[in-house]
Amino acid sequence: MSILVDSDTKVLVQGITGGFGGRHAKLSLDYGSQIVAGVTPGKGGQQFEERVPVFDTVSQAVEQTGATTSAIFVPPPFAADAILEGVDADLDLVICITEGIPVKDMIRVKNAMKGCKTRLIGPNCPGLVTPGDGEDSKGGCRIGIAPGYIHKKGNIGVVSRSGTLTYEAVWQLTCKGVGQSTCVGIGGDPVNGTSHLDVIKMFNDDPDTHGIIMIGEIGGSAEEEAAAWIQEHCQKPVAGFIAGTTAPPGRRMGHAGAIVSGGKGTAEAKIAAFKDAGIHVAQTPSEMADVLLQAM
Numbered sequence: 001m002s003i004l005v006d007s008d009t010k011v012l013v014q015g016i017t018g019g020f021g022g023r024h025a026k027l028s029l030d031y032g033s034q035i036v037a038g039v040t041p042g043k044g045g046q047q048f049e050e051r052v053p054v055f056d057t058v059s060q061a062v063e064q065t066g067a068t069t070s071a072i073f074v075p076p077p078f079a080a081d082a083i084l085e086g087v088d089a090d091l092d093l094v095i096c097i098t099e100g101i102p103v104k105d106m107i108r109v110k111n112a113m114k115g116c117k118t119r120l121i122g123p124n125c126p127g128l129v130t131p132g133d134g135e136d137s138k139g140g141c142r143i144g145i146a147p148g149y150i151h152k153k154g155n156i157g158v159v160s161r162s163g164t165l166t167y168e169a170v171w172q173l174t175c176k177g178v179g180q181s182t183c184v185g186i187g188g189d190p191v192n193g194t195s196h197l198d199v200i201k202m203f204n205d206d207p208d209t210h211g212i213i214m215i216g217e218i219g220g221s222a223e224e225e226a227a228a229w230i231q232e233h234c235q236k237p238v239a240g241f242i243a244g245t246t247a248p249p250g251r252r253m254g255h256a257g258a259i260v261s262g263g264k265g266t267a268e269a270k271i272a273a274f275k276d277a278g279i280h281v282a283q284t285p286s287e288m289a290d291v292l293l294q295a296m
Contacts, residue, residue: 245267
């Protein structure tokens with residue numbers, strides 16, 4: 001099994017005719033994902049890669065193809081409206097890759113999404129991958145920008161705020177012959193859709209996920225909240241890593257959400273919360289897979 005997406009997931013790509021969106025839509029097609037539609041206003045009726053129809057609106061794409069999931073590759077000024085268009089079309093899942101969306105736009109999106117069925121992953125995230133079998137990746141689904149070839153089908157769930165560290169954890173596991181159930185990059189913005197805790201709960205309920213790697217960063221309290229839940233409820237071994245141990249207080253480091261302010265969100269506090277919860281902590285990124293495997 002997997003969480004969120006599998007080989008049956010029908011995906012539409014908002015911004016498929018752009019250079020960045022088109023490149024990654026092609027990589028997802030090559031991976032084996034069911035990219036059934038593209039959406040670019042004003043370009044309805046075109047074909048992408050001579051096999052994927054392009055529509056003017058998300059609702060048209062959903063009606064014609066049965067797509068349930070969207071990947072968003074549109075510029076920051078238009079990304080919030082792109083998310084809400086997916087919500088209005090009653091999609092199950094919207095994955096927003098776009099970086100640099102204004103915080104006020106995401107606050108508007110979060111308020112508008114209250115009570116809706118659509119789950120948002122991102123923004124400013126690498127997306128997610130449920131690995132398929134073998135080199136042809138049949139049975140898998142790649143949505144976003146993660147390098148598909150580093151993944152291997154298996155039983156370890158990965159959730160991370162950092163795209164690069166997601167890839168690092170996945171590659172370490174794969175090099176050791178250990179596969180992944182699903183790998184989720186939730187993004188590093190201060191206002192996002194899906195949290196560490198949301199994904200941890202899904203991994204805990206997935207019978208084919210046997211262990212979890214959780215990667216966090218300085219800033220905010222999401223990692224501590226996940227750790228508290230893990231301590232009380234999680235039935236599976238968890239390895240954790242917190243990036244930003246050397247970051248100066250008050251200075252932005254990388255992601256918009258990776259900033260320590262008011263004495264909160266420090267790496268030390270997050271690592272302490274992990275240890276208190278029984279999470280096995282990697283001291284450096286190079287140890288993430290080893291720490292989990294030892295814990296298992």
